[in-house]
Amino acid sequence: MAFTLPLSPAKTLTATITQFPENPKTLILEQCKTTKDLNQIHAHLIKTRRLLNPTIAENLLECAAILLPEPMDYALSMFYKIDEPTSSAYTIMIRGFTLKQSPLEAILLYKKMRENSVEPDQFTFPCILKACSRMQALSEGEQIHAQIMKCGFGSYMFCENTLIHMYAHCGKVEVARRVFDGMSERSIVTWNSMVAGYTKSGYWEDVVKLFRKMMELDVRFDEVTLVSVLTACGRLADLELGEWISGYIEANGLKGNPTLITSLVDMYAKCGRVDTARRLFDQMPRRDVVAWSAMISGYNQASQCREALDLFHEMQRANVDPNEVTMVSVLSSCAVLGALETGKWVHFYIKKKRMKLTVTLGTALIDFYAKCGSIDSSVEVFERMHSKNVLSWTVLIQGLASNGQGKRALEFFNLMQEKNIEPIDVTFIGVLSACSHMGLVDEGRSFFVGMSRDFGIEPRIEHYGCMVDILGRAGLIEEAYQFITNMPIQPNAVVWRTLLASCKVHKNVEFGEESLKHLVRLEPTHSGDYILLSNIYASVGRWEDALRVRSQMKEKGIKKTPGCSLIELDGVIHEFFAEDNVHPFSKEIYNATEDMMKRIKSAGYVPNTAEARLDAKEDDKEASVSHHSEKLAIAFGLIKTAPGTTIRISKNLRVCTDCHNATKIISKIFNREIVVRDRNRFHHFKDGSCSCNDYW
């Protein structure tokens, strides 16, 4: 400006204000950039008594409350000195409090404003409604809605827009929609508020419906709209609409918006197009923590857990700090892979960075430890969590049950009810599997009946499966069979397989044959089922029949699925298949296995069980332990670990009787604690015995 004097900025400013007393507003707002400016202008205006001018006072108040990132104290001290604050002074203060994360103060001040009989105006209402949204203060919001109507601002668009936002934020999407429908005129803010409202409540179908309506009515939408719609497409697996939006983004040059691209990545991953998602992710010039998290969670949800962990390591090399959301997906992948060391490191990192242990993160940790067989750590995390929800309890109960601690699982279930936490359907899967572990048949029956009677939860196929397991394991094979035939829903392969497995344990040929009939119909190529029946025949000495089933398998071209084990060493996951000679450690393992077998045999163990003998006849060579991949992994563990250490093996196939017995002996003669994960059940071997006493 021409009149600028060579003084300090503030002095320059006070000089200009003196020169233009009639219009100080823009000057104050434009020039007041720092706290120092504010102090000097404030002092000057007091000295010249011009703060008594209400307009000037309000402008300065706006600087302190809104423009500068000051705490509200300064503005408040100024506000108190105003004799009779007008509604605009109150509005400035309400806005300031909401902006500076003190919506409660905003609401209290609004109450005071009403007590002092100051009439709110059309500017006050949107501001105070925003504070209500933040606080999720529904009843206050409703009162303000009534006041808006009384004051005649009911069809004022800014008020209506904020009403939509407030209702949606307080969980009243339907009311928000009513406000929306009642509007005679809508802006893009109106539509986006409604879309965001549906998004917040997870009403994905409504998001898409509303978006289609926007297109139908030729309403303008923007990037914010598209982000919400893409999120909805991902949740609904609506790839068609997702791809259309993708094309729109391309055609309209919106690819520079990282948030938009992240939601595209998320959409593609959730629709099963993980590779497309990855290509987009790789093309992003800058990736923030959310972009990385979206891609990692994409891999995790697509069951590509190794890729998820690889990407997590890449993220660290790229020096992007993960947040608690990232960690949830990472832990979930660790749980699937049984990657205890990696997951433990994640836990350590969470503590070191003082990350907030949210309910979700805590629950992911509980689940991770449980699925890695470290059930004590699960309980420890659970006990330390400040807030828990039904899923935290459920995951813990399931974890205890699958780790052979059925009694503790039921104790936690009782405790949960004492705390008035309503169980969900999954909770009962944990409870019922705890019963099957402990052979609690009557309790199992009564939980099964009680879940629908007392909690209104209709049993799903999984619950029926649990009941079959309970009855079958307890030797009540015929009752289990009757239970299946009386089920109100169609039994699936898992249910019949459960029965078949208990027929194996109890050497029941009749119902074993019956189960296989159904299994052949439902899943004709599932090799494990034939093997199970073949082993049932073998266990009662019917070798001819046993071999007949095996040759039937061959005729049908069904191959035995190779056993597969995962073992983590120094944070690296090694994957071994039975008869593996590809893995670089194969030779080493083979030698160790041979050596191990010698020692096992000299300790008095003879591998003489049915499956081993059958395999021997089939392959025309002596049954050796080496074809059981878990034993490969154990051998691998033995050569790499010191006595006394725990060896952990994650498996995705059943542990056979043969290897179960062998592992017991190994744990004793090699002095190792061995944790074997057989799908989602655990066997803790120590000192020659196993935690599961119901299984073999």
Next chain:
DNA sequence: GTAGGGTTAG
């Protein structure tokens, strides 16, 4: 003066 977006546990 109003909205403001993407990643999370079974």
